[in-house]
Amino acid sequence: MNIKTLTLRCRYWKPGTDIYTKVTDRVKDYIKTGDIVALSEKAISTATGNIIDESKIKPSYVAYFLSKTWTKRVWGGPLGKTLGLKEQTLQNLRDYPVEEGAAHKQLALQKTGLLQCLRHYSEGGIDASNLPYAFVSLPLENPGEIAQKIREGILRETGAEVTVMIVDGDTSFSWRNLHLAPRDVDTMGLIHFGGVITFIFGRLFQLKARQTPIAVSGANLNPDQALWFAHLFHRLCGGGAGRTAWSMSKNMDTSLTGVTWEMLESVEHFPITIIRILE
Numbered sequence: 260m261n262i263k264t265l266t267l268r269c270r271y272w273k274p275g276t277d278i279y280t281k282v283t284d285r286v287k288d289y290i291k292t293g294d295i296v297a298l299s300e301k302a303i304s305t306a307t308g309n310i311i312d313e314s315k316i317k318p319s320y321v322a323y324f325l326s327k328t329w330t331k332r333v334w335g336g337p338l339g340k341t342l343g344l345k346e347q348t349l350q351n352l353r354d355y356p357v358e359e360g361a362a363h364k365q366l367a368l369q370k371t372g373l374l375q376c377l378r379h380y381s382e383g384g385i386d387a388s389n390l391p392y393a394f395v396s397l398p399l400e401n402p403g404e405i406a407q408k409i410r411e412g413i414l415r416e417t418g419a420e421v422t423v424m425i426v427d428g429d430t431s432f433s434w435r436n437l438h439l440a441p442r443d444v445d446t447m448g449l450i451h452f453g454g455v456i457t458f459i460f461g462r463l464f465q466l467k468a469r470q471t472p473i474a475v476s477g478a479n480l481n482p483d484q485a486l487w488f489a490h491l492f493h494r495l496c497g498g499g500a501g502r503t504a505w506s507m508s509k510n511m512d513t514s515l516t517g518v519t520w521e522m523l524e525s526v527e528h529f530p531i532t533i534i535r536i537l538e
Contacts, residue, residue, distance in 0.1 A: 406423040
């Protein structure tokens with residue numbers, strides 16, 4: 260299909276940001292009926308205060324095992340190599356910080372369960388990139404409602420009937436009409452049967468990997484279309500301060516928990532992309 264895209268730069272959305280007003284104000288001069296407005300889940304979670312400070316979490320013995328042995332030695336060793344992880348990713352996993360990692364795994368256990376916690380990153384949608392100190396963002400609990408409210412706000416302000424899609428940077432895997440999502444999402448046609456199982460299955464059998472549309476409000480996109488647009492958005496939106504906590508700290512020349520709000524505000528962020536299908 261022929262498409263036209265416009266990715267919009269925004270100031271960093273700190274907690275307390277009114278995303279409904281921000282999104283509408285940012286797109287109103289460019290939008291038209293039929294457009295797709297793709298948005299970053301991470302940016303929305305941060306703006307709505309859906310974040311938590313992991314420095315206040317006390318890890319269990321299980322969390323320490325997952326941090327010190329499972330992540331560093333298994334994912335950073337034979338399992339990661341078998342699944343074809345990049346060498347830099349393997350090195351990051353081998354360097355996984357035990358104390359901070361244990362707190363992260365404890366949070367994942369509490370919020371998303373063991374199957375998600377066995378992932379080596381993005382456990383159930385928990386994400387540490389583009390957040391300062393020891394903060395992480397949590398997965399949205401009601402992405403469908405948020406997408407619908409944003410779509411209705413755009414309609415009231417501009418009169419344009421658009422589709423709003425919220426995208427998680429974590430990977431879904433596809434084989435023909437089978438689409439496996441890393442977590443349970445609102446998007447029709449995406450199946451979920453366990454975070455770590457989905458990832459291992461998808462990587463082992465080299466299935467098509469694309470980012471995950473966690474909610475769509477508006478047009479009835481089929482799963483393949485939704486995944487394609489989510490992947491396109493991921494390519495266009497950039498990584499902000501870094502797509503992972505490791506790359507973020509490296510770009511900022513500081514430790515994993517040394518990034519500040521001010522550092523993040525100094526970086527260009529592109530949490531919105533308008534996608535237009537041309538006749």
